[in-house]
Amino acid sequence: MDNRQIAQVFAEIGDLLEVAGDNAFKIRAYRTAADTIAACADPVARMDDGDLRALPGIGKELAATVRELADTGACRFHQELLQEFPPTILDLLRLQGVGPKTVAMLYSALNIRTVDELADAARGGRLRELRGMGPRKEALILKAIEERQKDAGRHLLADTTAAAAELVSYLRAQAPAVDFIPVGSLRRxxxxxxxxDVLAVGGAPALMDAFLAFPKVDRVLGHGDTKSSVRLRGGYQADLRLVPPESRGAAVQYFTGSKAHNIVLRDRAMQRGLKLNEYGLFRTSGEQRVAGDTEEGIYAALGLGWIEPELRENRGEIQAAESRRLPRLVTAADLLGDLHMHTTATDGRDDLEAMATAALRLR
Structure with missing residues (x-):
């Protein structure tokens, strides 16, 4: 787990303790620890007990919690708190302008447990019956719910990358010989x-049981021999598919998308007497396999240069690949520095000499 994920667990513990009406000092301790961990320049998961306790606001108990999260990916105390309330309570806490004290009041006074129940109560004018509530607060809550629903099911790339990396790291520990490949909009x-969406190339059906046992699973949506789906904490749906090695390239290409890109690619295959799906590229007559073990092989068999996943949106990339005019994308190796940096002279974490030395190493 990275610092952001560990800090999120500490922050959720603080929020849940406040909803439960726990000790104010304990609540503050977890929130202070969350801020400290989030701001720490070094990965706290790699620190020993002494290094952790040297951080501001991290004592023996909180250091042990960090180690528990780093070693197991979960925290027993956090799980126990989640069991005291409906799991949807955290959805209420994520609404703009709805804090732990408000959630505690809504839960105790009106038994509001979900965002939908909160919306119904606000539209019905029932919130204004509570102390500190009124028509203006109701309107603000409804606006927050509306904004949340606009982005329902979508997550920022950085957050999705972190969530997927944690899941893949767990799966690799369960099956080191399997090639796990995140696809879909994340790969693009x-x-x-x-x-x-994660492909498990060369995985066995038994891998599905390990997938369902991932500590962040909230609910199992589907369980099969070759595909399973779960709902993770944080609102993500995660799908795991088993792929045979000979279909690796075809499956990666198909499930990376986009849908519009794949439609054009399949049409191109049909025009050449071929059929393209997640299992491979085949001749329409006789079902002879043409390609499928690599993405590059599929694009080459269709007379195209390999197209970077980030370009696969049907915005002219097929034509550019055909004429070998695809642009070269910027990579991390192209980055030589940062155009906007702060030193310890203001709110930065390194002094000028350290930053200048690091910049020279990037030349």
């Missing part, structure tokens, strides 16, 4: 992503 680098 879209600004926001929907589901987390």
């Amino acid at each position: 680098g879209c600004d926001t992503c929907g589901d987390i």
